[in-house]
Amino acid sequence: MAESDNFEFESYQDTQTIQEYLQSLVDGFSSGQISLNSERDNIILHPRGLVQLTIRARKKGDDNRLSVKMSWKDSKVEQVGSLSITT
């Protein structure tokens, strides 16, 4: 079974603080590294190449939901390089 690291954080925030959280993620995308650390779990992500982006929104009565999901696979270019093709 593949090893899996998880990081989870759940909270209430006001919209000002939400922007600060999002900004730190934006900075992570810019630098190519997003680190998520806690006393128990540490994950470092390197978003690069193709990233699948899913944005979902729902409004039902008073309830609103906006989910933004990004997923990607770590690049395997080095492994591809071992195959030689001649014509």
Added chain:
Amino acid sequence: MLDKIIETFKFLAIEVRAQTRLTSELLDDFSEELFDKLASKDDHIDNLKAIVENECFSQIHGTEVIDSKEVNDIRAIHVICVNLERIADFCVNAANQMQYLTDNDFIHDYDYKSMFTEIRQGLSKVILVFQSKDLGAAIDICRAEYNLDRMYKENFDRMMALLEKGKNTGNLVTVIFIFRYLERIGDSLLNIGEALIFSIIGDRIKIRQIEALEKTLSESGFDGTLADIDFSTIWGSRSGCRISKVDNKSPSGFKAQGIFKEGDRTKVKKEKENIVKWDEIQPNLAPKVFGYYERKDKASLLVEFFPGCTLQETLLSQGDEIAQNALFILDQTIEEIWEKTKKPNSIKTDYMSQLSSRLDQVIKVHPGFYRHRKDISGFQILSTRRLIIRCGEIENQLEAPFTVFIHGDFNVNNIYYDNDLQRVNYIDLYRSADFDYIQDASVFLVSNFRLPVTERRLRNRLNSASAHFFHAFKKFAETNNDTSFEIRMALALARSFYTSSRFEMNIIFAKEMYLRAQYLLEKVAGHGGKPWEDFKLPQQLLFL
């Protein structure tokens, strides 16, 4: 079916009583033949007890519908029979010790006969009391234990004095063992007496509590007997106090309904003293004290029972008009009391230390309700403990600018509303003191929030009550120039949301309270260094 159980129970009681007589005779004049008789009877007693036990359980778990009175009787019979059988065992054990005496007459120097008389007198009443439901006689059975303890102590002291002289040590130790078995028979008699009390009043009330009630009633000027008292609704144990509702059975008996509390002396005494203070501040707000009695570290209090509903019941089960009336009158009452008791001394609050002291209890119930330090790409999130410390430091720089006389546990369960009299009443007043009004205000708001209501209509009612009272509290703050109201309220609400989550087993609802508390703590911590009066509490947190 109950008749059959009672029949076997009677046989058992008779056999055990006979067994105690036989043991006494055996101590008078030991013989192997008598001991064999005693031992063989013991097997018969074991069988009788097993029969009663089987019948009790099959009756309770059978298909036949039985009322609560019968269930109480069956439970009492079971406890009594277990203890009767134990008494028979103690008899055999005591008699068995005789073989270790080098001289059978040695025991005759000590007064075991009086102890057997006391035991037999107790045992002779068991069936009678069970049938007559005579509470006084049940209490007499309990008291046999006191008498047996006293007799044991007298004999024991004599034996110890002789042991110290170093003579006849073997025989003395053997006799001590015998007397110790007789003393343990007393413990079983006490259990039997308490089981009989249970079958009479339907509550597991201890003899100590009965005596406290007797004394408290006599303090209140009640000249009847306990038989005139009807113990009805039992309110269980709260804050370490046993609380029962006491009512009058006969017209000549106790004139009013009362709440009987018995528990830790400091708490009960404090409650009584606070009731006196409340009465001076606002007559008819706190319950009247009918009686008070202290004994060692315990005290008991008999107070007036309010016939209305708690505010919780009013909000959840009454129509809009009555609920509105209740809230209107409460609003007026609070304002009147706060204005009347306001003292211009500023005071430090302790909301964060209250939270710290209960944090472990919350985590015990909800292990996930603790946040560890986190870092999201450089964005720092404090651990819960760090956050509480930071908020505690901020709280330390704040002061409530004045005090009022607060209730101390101002939740919607501790407020009564009588629609006929258009009056509210406060109960459970042992924590009342001169303190920050936000203590009461925050407890009230969160107790309203945490009522387990999902139905939208009722939830809207609770939300609008919270909104109304929050505005009323804020207005009071403004009128009294309390500029740190919102930040102190945030700390106090965080404390109440967090600590209340331990009473909520619905994890989604409990998490709502935990996350709200975390948010408030973060918001206060983030405000450090800015003027207190600029802090804005998001009211939305009070609504669901």
